[in-house]
Amino acid sequence: MDGLSGIPAESGNMSLVDRDREAFFHPFTSIKDQKTNGAIVMTAAEGCRIRDASGSEYLDGAAGLWCVNVGYGRTEIADAIHAQSKALPYFHTFNTMANDPVVRLSERLLGLAPANMKRVFYGSSGSDANDTAVKMLWSYNICRGKPEKKKIISRAYAYHGVSVASGSLTGVPMVHQYFGLPLEFARHVSRPDLYRDAPARGFSSQEAYSSFLARELEEMILAEGPETVAGFVAEPVMGTGGVLPPPRGYFQEIKRVLDRYDIRMVADEVITGFGRLGQWFACDSYGIEPDLILAAKGLTSGYLPLSAVIVGEKIWRVFEAASDDGRAFAHGFTYSGHPACAAAAMANLDIIERENLVQRVAEIAPDFRSIFTGKLLDLDIVGDIRTAGLMMGIELVANKGEKRAFPAAAKIAGRVSLAARRHGLLLRALPNSDVLALSPPFTVSHKDMEMIAERARAAIVGITAELRQEALL
Known part of the structure; x- marks a missing residue:
């Protein structure tokens, strides 16, 4: 990630992950999941990009928790x-x-x-x-x-x-x-x-x-x-x-x-x-x-x-x-x-x-919507894409015509969110529904929006293939 410095882990990522397991009580986190899979320890960020202690880089499509509006690294x-x-x-x-x-x-x-x-x-x-x-x-x-x-x-x-x-x-x-x-x-x-x-x-x-x-x-x-x-x-x-x-x-x-x-x-x-x-x-x-x-x-x-x-x-x-x-x-x-x-x-x-960012949001919001509808709405499990400004919800369904939901226990949005990480994208799986939320920083470029949509598509396509094998589609 160009220009993105950070604080290196003292003894490597696994050391920090192990220490996290022993010391940190995470909000909104399954203790079992923390023990089994460990944490992702973030160390540096700039613009719309963030890096973890292992050196993996992500596009942050959610601006943290809907909040890093001006982007990371604003000195x-x-x-x-x-x-x-x-x-x-x-x-x-x-x-x-x-x-x-x-x-x-x-x-x-x-x-x-x-x-x-x-x-x-x-x-x-x-x-x-x-x-x-x-x-x-x-x-x-x-x-x-x-x-x-x-x-x-x-x-x-x-x-x-x-x-x-x-x-x-x-x-x-x-x-x-x-x-x-x-x-x-x-x-x-x-x-x-x-x-x-x-x-x-x-x-x-x-x-x-x-x-x-x-x-x-x-x-x-x-x-x-x-x-x-x-x-x-x-x-x-x-x-x-x-x-x-x-x-x-x-x-x-x-x-x-x-x-x-x-x-x-x-x-x-x-x-x-x-x-x-x-x-x-x-x-x-x-x-x-x-x-x-x-x-x-x-x-x-x-x-x-x-x-x-x-x-x-x-x-x-x-x-x-x-x-x-x-x-x-x-x-x-x-x-x-x-x-x-x-x-x-x-x-x-x-x-x-x-930087006139409020007006910029108004100007790029139609492109934000059109980029994602163009790249995702044809997918079999994408039932709806709804937006307001730079807020987006992507609702995943088992049957588009019937708007039939997946079984809640399957946690499909959560699976897509985890798959997106493997593609270098952070987005949010919302609780109690199979909805993926996106809310990028106001400084997001058109190129970054295209990349976020492409990575989201790859994640959804991958999980769709798994669902077919599991007879959930």
């Missing part, structure tokens, strides 16, 4: 972190304390966000941003004298995090199993799925399907009691739930229901924020009018952990009025508004603006 961000760490490496933001980069970042985010956004609250992850949103909704209603308004409605297979509160909002079954989740406050309605659910229910019109989903939400609100429901949280495009763009008119129909029952809208833009769909925020793409916006991944492109909850006028106005008696919003984290993280975010936003 401007590293330099900003270094400079801030020398000047002020850390100080808290409790009790009216602040620091220069977080003040500047807050002003900048409000300038990029929808006009009704008034303040910014910081954490370190999308999970804690969702937790913060839950507590803000609860506090907002307590301040209004409506403490019983606590339930929050999410959607099946949505992903909002894995902490106790955010994991309850998440609708992915594996996040609930073995943890006693979800907690009682969380409810879930259907996810919008134009490939499977809409035709199965007999909807040929996206608008009619949107109206149906809004009615389902309203029925749940009425069944629970509108006086008990505080908010509705949704990703503009569902990520982990299958890369599912909303049907036309969906969020407008949802808003009419929420307004009718005094329920606040929370837009989880942890994946979609900062240009992933070709606009700074996906709220602008889909006409969403949020009361809270949650952001993380693209805020620093993953160079340091930072999340933000951007607070809308309705909620801020109530908080501000309630503070007249001297009460504090008694919530926050040791690293809320961390100066080095804020400096990383500022440098990241500088790159996005200087």
Whole structure:
């Protein structure tokens, strides 16, 4: 990999793999798999390419976990972190304390966000941003004298995090199993799925399907009691739930229901924020009018952990009025508004603006789609390719005409993902479905997109041949 240096393993890759087995508890990883197969230890990256300790090189088609938007190896961000760490490496933001980069970042985010956004609250992850949103909704209603308004409605297979509160909002079954989740406050309605659910229910019109989903939400609100429901949280495009763009008119129909029952809208833009769909925020793409916006991944492109909850006028106005008696919003984290993280975010936003990367996403998104549909849609097990900006979901099926799924235990997407690694490609197999997710850095070249598609094709073709031998096709 040209120009890609790295930190060599002290005693070779196997030494690091063995040490990993003995020391590191991996998230979202089978302990049995870690013991049997070992870890892939990454050591260096540049642009869209990443290298492991054995010297193997990969095209990163997933930008880490949907987050390395400006690509790897951006020295401007590293330099900003270094400079801030020398000047002020850390100080808290409790009790009216602040620091220069977080003040500047807050002003900048409000300038990029929808006009009704008034303040910014910081954490370190999308999970804690969702937790913060839950507590803000609860506090907002307590301040209004409506403490019983606590339930929050999410959607099946949505992903909002894995902490106790955010994991309850998440609708992915594996996040609930073995943890006693979800907690009682969380409810879930259907996810919008134009490939499977809409035709199965007999909807040929996206608008009619949107109206149906809004009615389902309203029925749940009425069944629970509108006086008990505080908010509705949704990703503009569902990520982990299958890369599912909303049907036309969906969020407008949802808003009419929420307004009718005094329920606040929370837009989880942890994946979609900062240009992933070709606009700074996906709220602008889909006409969403949020009361809270949650952001993380693209805020620093993953160079340091930072999340933000951007607070809308309705909620801020109530908080501000309630503070007249001297009460504090008694919530926050040791690293809320961390100066080095804020400096990383500022440098990241500088790159996005200087290189016009949001507009670039909008310009290359049609090619992103056409390259993959051209190279993959003819394959026997590729049932659907859906995109929004630089997000893509490739759904694998046992029968295209019937949209028949593979047995869940076969884990076909996982097998394709492993095969893709052998071809030098990293992509994501999503949980609870045979969907492969792609979300490359905004700097991805047309040549790289072609290579990613070719390697994905090779992986799918190889697994298809195995499935025929196993009589699964």
